[in-house]
Amino acid sequence: MSKRDAVTPAARHALYAAHRYxxxxxxGDLLFVSGQVGSREDGSxxxxxxxxxxxxxxxLRAVLTAAGCSFDDVVDVTTFHxxxxxxxxxxxxxxxxxxxxPPYPNWTAVGVTWLAGFDFEIKVIARIPTTAT
Numbered sequence: 001m002s003k004r005d006a007v008t009p010a011a012r013h014a015l016y017a018a019h020r021y022x023x024x025x026x027x028g029d030l031l032f033v034s035g036q037v038g039s040r041e042d043g044s045x046x047x048x049x050x051x052x053x054x055x056x057x058x059x060l061r062a063v064l065t066a067a068g069c070s071f072d073d074v075v076d077v078t079t080f081h082x083x084x085x086x087x088x089x090x091x092x093x094x095x096x097x098x099x100x101x102p103p104y105p106n107w108t109a110v111g112v113t114w115l116a117g118f119d120f121e122i123k124v125i126a127r128i129p130t131t132a133t
Contacts (some may be wrong), residue, residue: 023063037121079108
């Protein structure tokens with residue numbers, strides 16, 4: 001088995017080290033991004049929900065950028081929500097601003113009861129552009 005090809009953004013936040021996971025792993029022309037939450041660099045959550053969602057997308061963007069990708073390269077999205085019904089409108093507004101116009105990537109939304117102190121998490125799979133190194 002080949003060694004994992006980990007991707008770490010320049011401003012690595014504390015959760016990666018504290019919970020022992022990589023921000024993303026390259027496998028061939030695919031990038032598997034771990035769930036990104038609205039954490040500050042020290043690992044603490046943004047207290048306000050919309051700011052937490054925006055921070056999660058910013059953290060995701062940093063990981064994608066570190067791998068030579070953008071939101072245009074995302075093919076599959078999974079989001080986790082602690083209160084989907086109450087949070088959905090806010091999440092959709094941020095998601096639409098970040099992901100943009102159709103065609104949209106696949107998306108699976110999952111309601112959960114626990115996200116380690118967070119209220120939103122997003123993980124994606126992206127195709128790495130052939131020009132990325």
